[in-house]
Amino acid sequence: MVVGVSEGFKKELELRGVGYRAQMQGKKLVLNVGYSHPVEFEEEDGITYETPSATSIIVSGINKEEVGDCAARIRATRAPEPYKGKGIRYVGEFVRRKEGKTGK
Template sequence: MSRIGYKEVVLPEGVEVKRDGNTVTVKGQKGELTREFSDQISMEVEGKTVKFDRPADDNKTKALHGTTRALFHNMVVGVTEGFKKELELQGVGYRAQMKGNKLVLNVGYSHPVEFIPEDGLKIEAPSATSIIVSGISKEEVGDFAARIRLTRAPEPYKGKGIRYVGEFVRRKEGKTGK
């Protein structure tokens, strides 16, 4: 059984937490994040530590307890350090490049695929076969990186496609003749 909800979140130097009912705003040197949490979980800010507590021990409340603490911790890490996802392109002729603030992908379609970053996200293409998505919201960074990956997900026969750095793609054997 996980007890992650009972772990205290220690606020680093320069991080401010404001509460307005169930809405919590975390402000740091990289930016500001706001999220609305469930009213079933109580939150106590004591100096530089934040504690979460649950009123009951039913399964839904237990799950919500750990989730609330993890989401808040991700907000704190986001406004202090930020998050990033790295993607790599594998395939002959597959390439990524930046045109202004747009990411342009050539991944085997008859047309280039363009991505415009949302507010708070930053996209880089340090080389023709690598992409870096960074920002302060873990949820938005992961979602945007997943959408880029879905443009051409890695296929199991030749391994071509867009994958996360370090992702293992299980290869399959092709058909054999008689």
């Protein structure tokens, strides 16, 4: 049985950070991730976006490569930063944290 056709592939992303939100407007995924403007992603052929909550995104489709590519493009708009951990990450992804400056 072919997995892509029968079940499909999906990648789950989560948004961490104050005011970071995701929502669907028709066929567009709109992200508010701390920029002066909202970032929009159009649904491509064979790829669908879902937002079960304001801080989670599910990218699904039948082609594993395209699903991973779309998820990576979404993550790249605001990759997790190592000091506070804010940004867009895959569910279950470990982000190594750094210690800040000690100060005087």
